[in-house]
Amino acid sequence: MGEEKIRVVVVGAKGKMGRETVKAVMNDPELDFVGAVDRTLDGVQVSEVLGFDCGEAAFYNDLGKALIDTNATVMIDFTNPSVVKGNLDKAIELGVRPVVGTTGMTPEEIANWDRECREREIGGLIAPNFAIGAILMMRFSAMAAKYMPHVEIIEMHHDQKLDAPSGTALKTLELIAKEREAMGQGHPNEHETITGSRGGDYEGMRVHSVRLPGYVAHQQVIFGGLGQTLTLRHDSINRESFMPGVVMSCKMVMNYTGLVYGLENLLD
Numbered sequence: 001m002g003e004e005k006i007r008v009v010v011v012g013a014k015g016k017m018g019r020e021t022v023k024a025v026m027n028d029p030e031l032d033f034v035g036a037v038d039r040t041l042d043g044v045q046v047s048e049v050l051g052f053d054c055g056e057a058a059f060y061n062d063l064g065k066a067l068i069d070t071n072a073t074v075m076i077d078f079t080n081p082s083v084v085k086g087n088l089d090k091a092i093e094l095g096v097r098p099v100v101g102t103t104g105m106t107p108e109e110i111a112n113w114d115r116e117c118r119e120r121e122i123g124g125l126i127a128p129n130f131a132i133g134a135i136l137m138m139r140f141s142a143m144a145a146k147y148m149p150h151v152e153i154i155e156m157h158h159d160q161k162l163d164a165p166s167g168t169a170l171k172t173l174e175l176i177a178k179e180r181e182a183m184g185q186g187h188p189n190e191h192e193t194i195t196g197s198r199g200g201d202y203e204g205m206r207v208h209s210v211r212l213p214g215y216v217a218h219q220q221v222i223f224g225g226l227g228q229t230l231t232l233r234h235d236s237i238n239r240e241s242f243m244p245g246v247v248m249s250c251k252m253v254m255n256y257t258g259l260v261y262g263l264e265n266l267l268d
């Protein structure tokens with residue numbers, strides 16, 4: 001008998017990320033796509049809705065029922081900031097390992113879910129970005145900030161995005177903040193003629209969110225020093241860019257206990 005496959009339920013499967021995720025799970029020999037969750041569809045075959053072969057898996061409109069009926073081991077969530085919190089609560093309550101890409105959660109909430117995962121003795125992951133290039137950009141940014149502490153971020157996304165700044169920008173700021181003393185940037189007497197022109201302020205670092213049709217997910221981290229600038233830039237040109245990270249995470253959450261925040265913590 002071979003190893004049992006990891007049984008995966010995808011929440012938000014009809015969405016931009018969810019649809020790509022179902023494809024990636026279907027294509028991995030160690031993962032078994034067993035069900036999907038949507039607010040309205042119930043009992044409808046996923047293949048019928050997504051238009052490609054998804055085996056026998058069906059849509060449920062109730063997450064708890066989906067996780068129990070399919071005997072799920074992992075729940076992947078790509079929904080939205082208001083829905084994901086209840087989904088995390090439900091998955092952990094049922095002992096199903098969460099792999100969450102949805103952004104917009106606070107550090108306090110994450111610490112709480114970590115505690116609950118430990119109590120249930122399950123692993124879980126919240127990753128603001130699953131693309132390896134984005135993880136490297138964040139890591140290199142933290143390295144650079146040690147030597148060039150004046151930094152601003154410009155993140156650019158499609159105009160359907162709900163949260164700002166992006167989860168990736170927030171995570172980048174958090175990682176940089178560990179390497180850099182909080183300090184003001186720009187002129188001490190600067191003032192905004194149009195409110196918001198200088199962007200959001202995180203420990204003195206400025207973050208600017210661009211939302212336009214045509215973009216997928218992009219970020220520039222710009223460092224300024226005497227007579228020089230350094231720009232680190234990452235571009236996701238399609239949503240396949242996130243899939244190796246998503247698939248890898250479904251396997252990694254089987255091997256530890258607690259909720260990890262950031263895919264960088266699972267690499268090396």
Ligand SMILES: NC(=O)C1=CN([C@@H]2O[C@H](COP(=O)(O)OP(=O)(O)OC[C@H]3O[C@@H](n4cnc5c(N)ncnc54)[C@H](OP(=O)(O)O)[C@@H]3O)[C@@H](O)[C@H]2O)C=CC1
Pocket residue numbers: 011012013014015016017018037038039078079080081083100101102103127128129130131242
């Ligand atoms: N971590 C990462 O690497 C990445 C994270 N993201 C994040 O993932 C999230 C989703 O992004 P994206 O796919 O672009 O968004 P979409 O809006 O395309 O997809 C969200 C899906 O969730 C569904 N949904 C809403 N409410 C519920 C519910 N109660 N139960 C089940 N499904 C529900 C929506 O259905 P309906 O349309 O009917 O409302 C929709 O199909 C965002 O938070 C985004 O920031 C995105 C890309 C990469």
Ligand SMILES: O=C(O)C1=N[C@H](C(=O)O)C[C@H](O)C1
Pocket residue numbers: 103128129130157158161162165166167168169216217218
């Ligand atoms: O909404 C998106 O599209 C994305 N969201 C994530 C974020 O908020 O950082 C990841 C990626 O940037 C795409």
